[in-house]
Amino acid sequence: MKASEPPKRVSLGELGERGLIRRIRRSAAAAGAPGVEVGIGDDAAVLAVPPGHALLATTDLLIEDVHFRRASAGPADIGWKALAVNLSDIAAMGGIPRWALVALAVPAETDVEAVDGFYSGMAEAGAPYEVAVVGGDTSASPGGWMVNVTLLGIHPGTPRLRSHARTGDAVAITGRLGASAAGLHALEIGLDRTRAAGVAPDELDEAMRAHLRPRARVAEGRWLGQAPGVHAMMDCSDGLATDLGHICRESGVGARVGLDRVPVAAAAWEVGRALGREPLDWAVGGGEDYELLLTCETDAVERLTAGLLDATGTPLTVIGRIEGAAGQTVFVDAAGAAVPVRNGFEHFRG
Amino acid sequence: MKASEPPKRVSLGELGERGLIRRIRRSAAAAGAPGVEVGIGDDAAVLAVPPGHALLATTDLLIEDVHFRRASAGPADIGWKALAVNLSDIAAMGGIPRWALVALAVPAETDVEAVDGFYSGMAEAGAPYEVAVVGGDTSASPGGWMVNVTLLGIHPGTPRLRSHARTGDAVAITGRLGASAAGLHALEIGLDRTRAAGVAPDELDEAMRAHLRPRARVAEGRWLGQAPGVHAMMDCSDGLATDLGHICRESGVGARVGLDRVPVAAAAWEVGRALGREPLDWAVGGGEDYELLLTCETDAVERLTAGLLDATGTPLTVIGRIEGAAGQTVFVDAAGAAVPVRNGFEHFRG
Numbered sequence: 001m002k003a004s005e006p007p008k009r010v011s012l013g014e015l016g017e018r019g020l021i022r023r024i025r026r027s028a029a030a031a032g033a034p035g036v037e038v039g040i041g042d043d044a045a046v047l048a049v050p051p052g053h054a055l056l057a058t059t060d061l062l063i064e065d066v067h068f069r070r071a072s073a074g075p076a077d078i079g080w081k082a083l084a085v086n087l088s089d090i091a092a093m094g095g096i097p098r099w100a101l102v103a104l105a106v107p108a109e110t111d112v113e114a115v116d117g118f119y120s121g122m123a124e125a126g127a128p129y130e131v132a133v134v135g136g137d138t139s140a141s142p143g144g145w146m147v148n149v150t151l152l153g154i155h156p157g158t159p160r161l162r163s164h165a166r167t168g169d170a171v172a173i174t175g176r177l178g179a180s181a182a183g184l185h186a187l188e189i190g191l192d193r194t195r196a197a198g199v200a201p202d203e204l205d206e207a208m209r210a211h212l213r214p215r216a217r218v219a220e221g222r223w224l225g226q227a228p229g230v231h232a233m234m235d236c237s238d239g240l241a242t243d244l245g246h247i248c249r250e251s252g253v254g255a256r257v258g259l260d261r262v263p264v265a266a267a268a269w270e271v272g273r274a275l276g277r278e279p280l281d282w283a284v285g286g287g288e289d290y291e292l293l294l295t296c297e298t299d300a301v302e303r304l305t306a307g308l309l310d311a312t313g314t315p316l317t318v319i320g321r322i323e324g325a326a327g328q329t330v331f332v333d334a335a336g337a338a339v340p341v342r343n344g345f346e347h348f349r350g
Numbered sequence: 351m352k353a354s355e356p357p358k359r360v361s362l363g364e365l366g367e368r369g370l371i372r373r374i375r376r377s378a379a380a381a382g383a384p385g386v387e388v389g390i391g392d393d394a395a396v397l398a399v400p401p402g403h404a405l406l407a408t409t410d411l412l413i414e415d416v417h418f419r420r421a422s423a424g425p426a427d428i429g430w431k432a433l434a435v436n437l438s439d440i441a442a443m444g445g446i447p448r449w450a451l452v453a454l455a456v457p458a459e460t461d462v463e464a465v466d467g468f469y470s471g472m473a474e475a476g477a478p479y480e481v482a483v484v485g486g487d488t489s490a491s492p493g494g495w496m497v498n499v500t501l502l503g504i505h506p507g508t509p510r511l512r513s514h515a516r517t518g519d520a521v522a523i524t525g526r527l528g529a530s531a532a533g534l535h536a537l538e539i540g541l542d543r544t545r546a547a548g549v550a551p552d553e554l555d556e557a558m559r560a561h562l563r564p565r566a567r568v569a570e571g572r573w574l575g576q577a578p579g580v581h582a583m584m585d586c587s588d589g590l591a592t593d594l595g596h597i598c599r600e601s602g603v604g605a606r607v608g609l610d611r612v613p614v615a616a617a618a619w620e621v622g623r624a625l626g627r628e629p630l631d632w633a634v635g636g637g638e639d640y641e642l643l644l645t646c647e648t649d650a651v652e653r654l655t656a657g658l659l660d661a662t663g664t665p666l667t668v669i670g671r672i673e674g675a676a677g678q679t680v681f682v683d684a685a686g687a688a689v690p691v692r693n694g695f696e697h698f699r700g
Contacts, residue, residue, distance in 0.1 A: 044407055044442070054396050059485055060607075066491070090394055148498035
């Protein structure tokens with residue numbers, strides 16, 4: 001640390017907005033990323049989209065006590081997740097994440113250390129992809145923390161859309177589901193109570209990490225986005241039932257999913273076992289797993305499954321088929337009987 | 351109104367997030383704008399930056415009781431201003447505004463009508479420039495309203511930066527200053543009290559409009575951004591003293607401004623006269639006028655002033671010169687004596 005840096009435990013009220021912006025700019029400048037002609041410090045960032053590439057743009061809002069609680073999520077967790085949820089949107093298009101604009105509002109009495117933690121968590125989440133923070137805004141907040149990240153990406157070809165599913169396609173998902181909702185449940189009822197129920201520590205850690213520090217499937221999205229035979233793709237952030245519903249509505253198709261084929265995370269099984277909860281509920285309705293949900297030609301399944309595992313180490317599991325009445329998603333048990341499933345979270349509704 | 355549309359006085363709690371998104375999407379789709387390959391409704395927007403153009407990106411956060419008060423700013427005012435402040439940033443680069451991503455958090459009990467008002471105010475502000483809303487996020491808010499707009503623009507040439515000022519340049523500003531701060535002052539002390547003080551109604555309206563519905567200098571920015579002889583440019587949002595300080599710091603130069611040359615808005619004079627306040631304080635330290643502050647070659651002044659007035663109807667006034675010690679902005683009175691001036695608002699500081 002240089003002598004000129006402010007000491008720890010300085011509040012934003014003492015540092016002021018301009019001091020904070022200088023601090024953010026110093027740390028962002030260190031990143032250095034492709035295509036940044038002018039970064040933080042002017043009225044707008046100036047960026048170069050490579051010739052022949054489409055521009056991708058997505059934005060996500062994270063609000064204290066709606067999207068996270070400060071009691072369980074540290075500043076670095078919040079920074080990580082604010083970028084990760086946007087990385088996941090770019091991944092779902094098969095795109096390359098590039099530039100982030102970050103708006104942060106915190107109470108004036110917040111320690112500078114906490115704000116530094118937020119930006120370092122975000123830098124950590126973006127480092128593997130050379131994502132640069134090229135702009136932003138800061139404000140005092142009369143309430144809790146509020147974060148908005150806009151992430152820009154590029155795509156050299158044709159992005160995979162939600163509307164590209166075709167009747168007869170296989171429905172598949174990367175990785176495993178339910179760990180994030182299991183982690184949220186453990187945090188909400190309290191870690192002491194969760195531990196007392198006898199949850200294995202490794203699985204509890206995994207569930208909490210899945211919820212607090214989700215990993216976007218960027219490499220998987222790039223690979224799948226270029227692979228022949230993949231049709232529709234989206235990220236599974238609102239829960240499998242809700243998100244597959246989006247694909248069906250946008251594509252004008254229906255879907256049938258075998259509940260016994262849904263890959264449930266080991267952490268969800270373990271937390272569910274100890275706490276007497278059904279892990280499949282978390283896997284189907286929980287959301288925030290940030291896996292990629294896709295539809296593809298059935299004769300491409302074997303090639304895609306082997307290829308994705310080989311390229312990224314991530315499994316791909318076929319869970320159902322595009323069929324039936326447009327806009328309808330039917331979940332069935334092993335015997336083929338329809339099972340009603342819980343939908344994911346929706347803002348504004350209780 | 352079609353029979354299928356929800357009736358008025360529906361709260362967001364009844365409509366739900368997905369109902370709201372469908373509503374926003376319907377109204378955004380109507381806009382239709384260049385370069386939008388995929389708008390609202392997928393994981394990310396897909397946009398086409400024209401060949402040979404740089405991409406510009408800026409973001410601004412507006413928070414209830416920090417940036418606006420619901421008692422004085424209606425939903426349409428908030429929507430208008432949230433876009434206008436970003437339009438001003440793109441204007442300051444000499445760019446063309448294109449695509450907006452809008453994040454909005456409001457209490458669940460908010461009427462749908464209010465949210466419609468917000469988006470229609472935003473559409474009104476963006477309509478002259480064919481700005482399309484291509485993405486966003488919505489959330490319930492545990493506190494008041496929070497808005498974040500990211501605006502993307504394009505630039506066919508070389509953007510004007512804050513760092514381009516050169517010693518010997520003239521310092522000039524578009525339009526007139528102080529009306530926005532006068533309007534804010536009138537709103538803060540209460541319109542009844544302001545009217546009782548005998549402020550002329552037309553000037554009061556003008557001051558309030560300047561504060562609630564500022565007009566970004568987009569056409570002026572385009573014209574000045576292409577005009578030979580213009581060096582540094584930025585938008586005057588934090589107040590003349592603060593913003594000229596930014597240009598000086600970024601360019602490694604100093605500046606000297608004649609207070610008697612600063613163009614003060616008629617509305618600021620009138621509100622100041624009636625309320626016994628100094629309008630020059632508002633013009634120099636008030637901020638939020640969203641005029642363009644620039645430096646240019648002295649022998650280009652006459653051509654720029656006549657040309658800008660002719661092209662846009664907006665006056666350009668020379669207020670000083672780039673000179674003196676780097677990083678220092680000196681304000682002088684008509685006799686040439688230095689006068690201390692109040693800086694603009696800074697977040698986190700009292």
